Amino acid sequence: MTNTTNIILFGLGKVGRELVQQVLSSGLKIRFTTLADSSAFISGNPLSKDQIESALQNKAAGQSLSSLNGSLPLSDLSAFYQQDTIVVDTSASRDLDLTPALSAGCKLVYANKNALSSPWKQAAGLYSKAQVAYEATVGAGLPVIQTLRSLVATGDTITRIEGVMSGTLGFLCSRLEQGATYSEAVQQAFDAGYTEPDPRDDLSGFDVARKALILGRTAGWPLEKDQLKVEALYDSGLVNIPVKDFFAQMSSMDAAFTQRITDAGKDGKVLRYLATVNREGGTVSLQSVDKSSALGALQGPGNYFAFYTRRYPEIPLVIAGPGAGVAVTAAGVFADILTLI
Numbered sequence: 001m002t003n004t005t006n007i008i009l010f011g012l013g014k015v016g017r018e019l020v021q022q023v024l025s026s027g028l029k030i031r032f033t034t035l036a037d038s039s040a041f042i043s044g045n046p047l048s049k050d051q052i053e054s055a056l057q058n059k060a061a062g063q064s065l066s067s068l069n070g071s072l073p074l075s076d077l078s079a080f081y082q083q084d085t086i087v088v089d090t091s092a093s094r095d096l097d098l099t100p101a102l103s104a105g106c107k108l109v110y111a112n113k114n115a116l117s118s119p120w121k122q123a124a125g126l127y128s129k130a131q132v133a134y135e136a137t138v139g140a141g142l143p144v145i146q147t148l149r150s151l152v153a154t155g156d157t158i159t160r161i162e163g164v165m166s167g168t169l170g171f172l173c174s175r176l177e178q179g180a181t182y183s184e185a186v187q188q189a190f191d192a193g194y195t196e197p198d199p200r201d202d203l204s205g206f207d208v209a210r211k212a213l214i215l216g217r218t219a220g221w222p223l224e225k226d227q228l229k230v231e232a233l234y235d236s237g238l239v240n241i242p243v244k245d246f247f248a249q250m251s252s253m254d255a256a257f258t259q260r261i262t263d264a265g266k267d268g269k270v271l272r273y274l275a276t277v278n279r280e281g282g283t284v285s286l287q288s289v290d291k292s293s294a295l296g297a298l299q300g301p302g303n304y305f306a307f308y309t310r311r312y313p314e315i316p317l318v319i320a321g322p323g324a325g326v327a328v329t330a331a332g333v334f335a336d337i338l339t340l341i
Contacts, residue, residue: 005341006046008034008080008106011091012059015111015136018330019090020056023337024049030337034080038093040066041077081106086337089115090136090330102129109336111136111329117210120222127217133336138165138211141328141335142321144305148218151309151317158219160308162276165211167301167324168194168202169233169273173286174299177270182257183250194301194324198243203233205273205284212275212282215305219279227281233273264288270296294318 031046083105175185269288289295303323306316
């Protein structure tokens, strides 16, 4: 790496802060020129170590960058988009539009799934450009997108993709299999930090559906969200209630899930929250799988992705490993940065 690469980073949550540390400790010629959150940004040419450390401490303390001296409003940020700058989105923003950065000659790296799972008319351009990378949107640091893109680029035809794509729901299934009730398993996942502050954000299956959509689109299928049938892992009566009430009432699901575990066990099967997608659409739901299968053997927060293709028609190409974690997710983002460089 002979030239210096400039980075604009959106999002200084746990993954964003870890990414900064990984990049700075690498010793490579990569420098941060801008750090941004949902309120403001700081910029330099490049940012000094003191500026970066101040921003990281600010965000770790739960504050916003707007409280820092010299911070600027996000509306001014487009002036800092320059040719070959790499713009990284590790935020959870639902309305961050980075197409002006792309038009200015920047390269994009996404860990945020929202832009890539937006309506196809909006998202299509992100899938057709070599200067856009998004490995960490699916499988954290696992080489899932890289592998799928390689299959397509070398002329293979993808026929079906399936997998366990949520570490949180994988943990939940393992605990149910081990004898925990639904409410106990959800509480344990929450206490371990696997779930969002509102566990229904995971239990709804929405996050898995976005990953399945991204994989399908990468395979060459211009799918929309409504082509995926998604099973939520809670009753409709638990939808529009405060989080504390959900925790108080989630034991109402215990008997139903215990029965599903029992019924599956009678047939030598276990439950896994499985996503399956093809060119027509797909399903995201809790399914019974053989206990002796690769899916059945999967434990805890592990992820499993199987690609069925013209070249791999019966025995799929499989990628498995940790599908969650701050360090591995940040490493996936870092790998995309290096690829684009």
